[in-house]
Amino acid sequence: AEEFKEMSPSDFFYRNRDIAGFTNPSRAIYSTIRELIENSLDACEINGILPDIYIRVSAETEETPDPTIYRVRVEDNGSGMPSEVIPSAFGQVLFGSKYKLRQTRGTFGLGVKMAVLYGQITTHGQSRILSSTGTSKMYEYTLMMDIQKNRPIVVKHKVHSNKAKWHGTVVEFTTEADYTRAMAKILDYLKQTAIVVPYANLTFVDPRGRFYKFDRATTLMPKPPTETLPHPHGTDMETFKRMIDSTSSRTMKDFMKRHFQRVGEAIARRFLEFSGISPKKNPRKLAQEEIVKLVNAIKNYDGFLSPDAGCLSPLGDELLRTGIKKELAPEFMSVYQRKPAAYSGFPFIVEVGVAYGGDILKTDGILLYRFANRIPLLFDEASDISYKVTNEMMNWRHYKVLPDTPIAVFVHICSLKIPYKTVGKEFIADRPEVEHEVLNAMREVARHLALFLSKKHHMEREKKR
Amino acid sequence: AEEFKEMSPSDFFYRNRDIAGFTNPSRAIYSTIRELIENSLDACEINGILPDIYIRVSAETEETPDPTIYRVRVEDNGSGMPSEVIPSAFGQVLFGSKYKLRQTRGTFGLGVKMAVLYGQITTHGQSRILSSTGTSKMYEYTLMMDIQKNRPIVVKHKVHSNKAKWHGTVVEFTTEADYTRAMAKILDYLKQTAIVVPYANLTFVDPRGRFYKFDRATTLMPKPPTETLPHPHGTDMETFKRMIDSTSSRTMKDFMKRHFQRVGEAIARRFLEFSGISPKKNPRKLAQEEIVKLVNAIKNYDGFLSPDAGCLSPLGDELLRTGIKKELAPEFMSVYQRKPAAYSGFPFIVEVGVAYGGDILKTDGILLYRFANRIPLLFDEASDISYKVTNEMMNWRHYKVLPDTPIAVFVHICSLKIPYKTVGKEFIADRPEVEHEVLNAMREVARHLALFLSKKHHMEREKKR
């Protein structure tokens, strides 16, 4: 007879940790560092704090040539965390503060737990967290994860005084790692983060004690991301029913205005008329068939305004240009930001840049830089939608780009929900709406590139006479 | 202040359902059908039952040209399920009977719940399950999922008499679907399943009432998959500690023999000597440092036998040939099964076939058929390791294959744990050990193809004289 059992989400992600980017000691140290840095950046940006982030990776063992165990420490000056949530934030899978409709890097409530878990199963170490929200107290926890039960084990808990009213978080633990193999990618990640987050100070101390400092290039920060209401187009039966269960609205007209973004008096009336439901109807008194009717009507009604992208934080032309210049010192570049678009009710903005010449080495294939919500994506390029657009959908010959033309393409997508294909957050699914935006943005910059290349070609031929 | 919350795994996979292959109505109906069929095939094979599976998709609404809501019904003659587990098996995410070291198609305890969930959020329908293990009773449940709490809601529960002692399971529910768009892939899936599961009867009735019958070509079945013990190489601190917590062994020597596969008296002694732990030591009395010592020693000890592949069920040369012939009627083919290999302690076997000519159309790119544990993988080809090996690592010119040479490649991987990159089970991660096996198998068949092609080329030149 078959044995049935349930599995906790921590046990599930422990057994399937490669799905989260923790495949081997080289990939794992990269994922560990990025998950910690992204948490620190979110914690600063959400509160309008200019980020100062210190990352140290030091060898814990002494094998030659390569140690196997490292200690990772990441410190930030971000919001810090209240004492009571710290154990769960670091020891319970599917727990966090980013389950909202808001542009953040974090989204799954899983990242730091995967890093802590990997460290624990490879070194049996404990993780140490120090945090304060800037009050007179700072909280220190020494934790382990009960992976089977998905709950933190508080090994030690101390309260310190915080006279300096410091705010921020320090995370430290040991982990098995192949640092030597991962090093190039880690430095690349820091360098590219510095490009798209130019207002952050990043300091990295590697196992040899070498300092890598990326000083902030500006003190201008995007405004903190705000939470927004869902758009009608993202609504299915489950979401709708949860809204009804939680609503304080007494009429459907008020319900539509209160629970959805950009639905005002007129649109609410017209939509309810379209769906055959009285604007005075009490949402809690809707019959099952009426709910089905409404959810179907939402899909078919074309009078809703497009999703509000005011809550999104694109890089902007200037920042993208500065970044490309810094990275590649190109002879020519062109950048373009598409108007906001949406998929399944989630707004997103695509920004693309193309660069020619300068430091771009002629390699096989087009150099592709991918970013999502200001995170550099450095793995699984061939599975990413931007790769597909760049290498399979763009007709580069049409834009005077030949196989040996040295060009680089930059793609940044910001959204309330990046359509990552896996919980490892390394590549983006080919959602047709996103594909459409990336392709059209790329054609726009390619047009400018074509003009430049023909002019250049023309001038070179003139020279030869 | 930030709001922290925990999320149930069902709510997590509801919000992130594209990660599981439920992106849109066309992909979702495909995923629904495959998840149900794979459950039925597992339920038959685990018990040595020749599978008879009936799948019906019928339109529930009448829009023209394309209905939006369909009813899906899958019936099998498999093991059936005991009454008490049915609500959780269909209504609780991360619940199932395949969390074992055994070759099955299912692995996550998630598939059918995703299908049920998608149906529920798009149609507010209830799912109906009928099942019996061949006893005098059969059990009928009408269920919904409480997605926030991750538990089933039993709407109705009836017990019927089962005079015929039927055993099997019927699953039925409504779901939003774009059947027209998904149809070609669904039929492809059935056709390719029939190739690698030639002992199954598959009957599919589509929304137009058309019958597609794939009759079994043989009554020879692979022996039912057996559960095996873990291999030392897959052991980390967590796994080791769980073994200690559950062990009834009183000595470390007995512990090593009882908890790991292929560890006998001699290997147990030699390993414990290597790791500096007494064979008489009581496992429950191990100190923390001793556990760390043992887990590290396991990594470094090279005296373990390779993982036992006796529990694996490869297709075999004959079946692979028959399948390729049936699908492509090629002018030439060559197949090859590699010896068992392993990654992270999990044994796996790679089988590859290459075919030339016949019905193979000259298209751009090599026609690639991928299978894992006898499941056809039809999506996300470009992200799969076999695609990478076929199109980026193989030097086909060296084997006389030119861009216009009509060839097709088949890859089947069977393992206790297929290294899927996502919970959608559509593509396989590029684990170096797996890549190595696929590459070498492909080179082997390519060698035979090269001989054939040069002979053919030679004969054609002779003719011209």
Ligand SMILES: Nc1ncnc2c1ncn2[C@@H]1O[C@H](COP(=O)(O)OP(=O)(O)OP(=O)(O)O)[C@@H](O)[C@H]1O
């Ligand atoms: N450095 C930090 N400063 C402040 N809060 C933090 C920090 N690191 C983690 N947190 C809190 O802990 C929570 C859990 O972090 P975790 O990385 O597991 O999930 P996430 O960032 O919400 O999503 P994701 O899985 O996509 O990373 C976060 O939501 C955040 O509230």
Ligand SMILES: Nc1ncnc2c1ncn2[C@@H]1O[C@H](COP(=O)(O)OP(=O)(O)OP(=O)(O)O)[C@@H](O)[C@H]1O
């Ligand atoms: N047709 C069936 N006959 C017998 N048992 C079934 C059938 N369908 C589902 N089950 C049982 O329900 C459990 C849950 O199925 P589900 O598809 O969610 O998970 P799984 O098959 O174990 O893994 P995966 O998520 O990879 O499909 C299975 O493990 C199996 O025990």
Ligand SMILES: [Mg+2]
């Ligand atoms: Mg995070």
Ligand SMILES: [Mg+2]
């Ligand atoms: Mg299944």
